[in-house]
Amino acid sequence: MTYYAAAIGTPVLLGAFPAQDLDPASPVAELGRTAPRLRPYEPLLPQLDELLASHHPDRYAQLSALASSAPGASAGLLRRTFYGLIGLPEPSPPAYLPRLLAPAHGGEPTAAVPPVTPLRAPLQVLTQLHDRRPAAPPEITVTRYADVGSGPYAPSAPSTTASPPAPTGQTTPQVVASHTAIHEDAPDSTRLPLADLVLHDSQPEPTAWTQEAMRRHRHCAMAACVTGLDTCLVRVPDGSLVALTAAPGPDGRRDRCDPAVYASALYAWYERGRPLGDLLDGLTVVTGDATHHLQVTITPPG
Numbered sequence: 001m002t003y004y005a006a007a008i009g010t011p012v013l014l015g016a017f018p019a020q021d022l023d024p025a026s027p028v029a030e031l032g033r034t035a036p037r038l039r040p041y042e043p044l045l046p047q048l049d050e051l052l053a054s055h056h057p058d059r060y061a062q063l064s065a066l067a068s069s070a071p072g073a074s075a076g077l078l079r080r081t082f083y084g085l086i087g088l089p090e091p092s093p094p095a096y097l098p099r100l101l102a103p104a105h106g107g108e109p110t111a112a113v114p115p116v117t118p119l120r121a122p123l124q125v126l127t128q129l130h131d132r133r134p135a136a137p138p139e140i141t142v143t144r145y146a147d148v149g150s151g152p153y154a155p156s157a158p159s160t161t162a163s164p165p166a167p168t169g170q171t172t173p174q175v176v177a178s179h180t181a182i183h184e185d186a187p188d189s190t191r192l193p194l195a196d197l198v199l200h201d202s203q204p205e206p207t208a209w210t211q212e213a214m215r216r217h218r219h220c221a222m223a224a225c226v227t228g229l230d231t232c233l234v235r236v237p238d239g240s241l242v243a244l245t246a247a248p249g250p251d252g253r254r255d256r257c258d259p260a261v262y263a264s265a266l267y268a269w270y271e272r273g274r275p276l277g278d279l280l281d282g283l284t285v286v287t288g289d290a291t292h293h294l295q296v297t298i299t300p301p302g
Contacts, residue, residue: 002014002031003027003028003067004067006031006035006060006063007063007067008064009057009058009059009060009064011051011052011055012031012035012060013035013036013037013038013047013048013051014032014035014037014038015038015040017032017037019032027063027067030062030063030066031060031063034060035060057215072189072190073190074097075095075097076094078095079095080095096187096189097187097189120183120185120186120187121146121183121186122146122147122180122181122182122186122188122194122195123145123146123147123180123182124145124146124178124180125142125143125144125145125178125179125181125197125267126142126143126144126145126176126177126178127140127141127142127143127177127178127179127264127265127267128140128141128176128177128268129268129269129272136284137281137282137283137284137293138274138278138279138283138284139283139284139285139286140265140268140269140283140284140285140286141285141286141287142261142264142265142268142285142286143287144181144261144264147180147191177268177272179196179268180195180196180197181195181196181198181199181260181263181267182195182197182198182199183198183199183200184198184199184200192217193217193219195217195219195220196220196221196222196267197220197222197223197263197264197267198213198217198220198224199223199225199226199260199263200213200223200224201225201226202226203225203227206225206227206233207233207241209223209225210223210225210233210235210241211235213235214235214237221270222234222235222237222263222266222267222270223235224260224263224266226258226259226260227259228259229256229259230245230246230254230256230259231243231244231245231246231259232244232259232260232262234262234263234266236266236270237270238301239301239302240276240298240299240300240301241298241299242266242276242279242296242299243296243297243298243299244259244265244266244294244295244296245294245295245297246259246262246292246293246294246295247282247293247294247295248293249293254292254293255290255292255293256292257285257287257290257292261285261287261292262283262285262292262294265283265294266279266283269283276296276298277298279296279298280298282294282295282296283296
């Protein structure tokens with residue numbers, strides 16, 4: 001158990017270690033040689049403070065690589081073995097193990113692993129930036145598809161396809177781009193390394209979560225936490241926090257949608273190298289026939 005804890009980046013301080021009972025060439029024995037030891041006759045708290053201050057999540061990366069010969073593939077390997085033993089063909093959907101979610105806050109018991117919802121299904125997101133009309137906020141069209149891999153429902157990849165000219169009087173869309181947005185609690189955790197945008201919802205401390213998510217998922221460009229029915233908080237690569245909130249349109253009405261869509265629009269803007277400051281007067285997001293007007297608040301890093 002101690003070895004697995006170290007392998008996933010948890011700080012480890014060994015109080016005892018049965019080195020005499022282990023093969024010296026084993027990965028667990030290597031942990032015993034490299035992990036710091038508790039000094040039993042010295043105060044505990046300073047030792048714990050020292051451990052946490054000097055710890056780095058990749059400290060035991062070499063041990064992590066030895067923990068499995070097929071990282072993240074156990075569900076598929078086990079299912080293939082089990083179906084082979086009972087002589088039945090495997091089901092066609094990908095195999096995955098439901099993830100253990102973070103413990104509930106406030107002492108409440110942790111709920112059962114929830115079923116897959118549209119938010120927790122990996123999303124392939126297509127975006128288009130439109131030419132700005134005079135004195136109008138930037139406008140971005142967002143279209144999302146459940147990322148089901150290959151099959152009749154899989155979207156094509158139009159990332160280099162230019163859009164047709166828009167009718168007279170309308171804004172002109174630029175080249176369609178695509179990115180992948182995945183909820184951090186997606187049942188199939190093997191998809192997370194593919195995420196450009198990592199999502200979450202209902203976090204009690206969304207600011208802290210975005211910072212930690214960017215550390216955990218270093219491959220992603222942004223981490224976005226849905227904080228309400230019409231708002232989300234996004235951390236961008238330079239450490240800035242961007243709050244995106246539904247605002248009334250010219251008719252005084254708010255067209256709300258999943259706030260994760262707002263995060264995808266921000267990703268499209270940032271990915272193209274556009275300055276965040278240009279969004280301070282607002283952002284318009286188009287989904288289907290609906291237009292969503294957003295208020296944008298930026299908190300610099302630090």
